[in-house]
Amino acid sequence: MKRLLKYGGMAVVLTAVMATVSFAQFNLFGNPLIGKQAAEFTLKDLDGQEWTLSQIREGRPAILFFWATWCPHCRSQLSVLNQQIEEIHKKGIEVILIDLEEGPKQVKAFMDRNGLELNVLVDTDGRTTDDYVIPGVPTFYFIGADGKIRAVEHHLPDDYEKLLS
Numbered sequence: 001m002k003r004l005l006k007y008g009g010m011a012v013v014l015t016a017v018m019a020t021v022s023f024a025q026f027n028l029f030g031n032p033l034i035g036k037q038a039a040e041f042t043l044k045d046l047d048g049q050e051w052t053l054s055q056i057r058e059g060r061p062a063i064l065f066f067w068a069t070w071c072p073h074c075r076s077q078l079s080v081l082n083q084q085i086e087e088i089h090k091k092g093i094e095v096i097l098i099d100l101e102e103g104p105k106q107v108k109a110f111m112d113r114n115g116l117e118l119n120v121l122v123d124t125d126g127r128t129t130d131d132y133v134i135p136g137v138p139t140f141y142f143i144g145a146d147g148k149i150r151a152v153e154h155h156l157p158d159d160y161e162k163l164l165s
Helices: 002-028 053-057 072-090 104-113 127-131 160-164
Strands: 042-045 050-052 062-067 094-100 120-123 139-143 149-153
Touching: 050 053, 053 062, 053 094, 062 072, 072 094, 094 127, 104 120, 120 127, 139 160, 149 160
Parallel strands: 062 094, 094 120
Antiparallel strands: 042 050, 042 120, 062 139, 139 149
């Protein structure tokens, strides 16, 4: 029993240290993609139509929102986006929601059930998620009009326009 407690305690400490290192690396050193060109992707929406990043952006700034239906914090951020979507679009900013590795039927049912009227792309195989080095969900990527990633956040900040300029 002592051995189990000893090794179990060591596992907890090691996990906490690794999580702290990962968190510090992401937050202190910044995301390695900031300042770089956003990776192009082709994903399908909930109706099966294919879209590319450049098709959607058309040279405008964009907010990429990586999320999943099972994520509680994602749900609150979806609600914020749903309330602000018209205002964001009036500012000439495109919002692109990318669900992580769930099926379109599941995502559509979730959107309908929650009264969310946002366009969603589905990254069913995780390639786009890998290209953007998603540290967890929710994650927002702020892409300037020039196509470069300006910032990465875990919520929609009030000053998102500054991040895009």
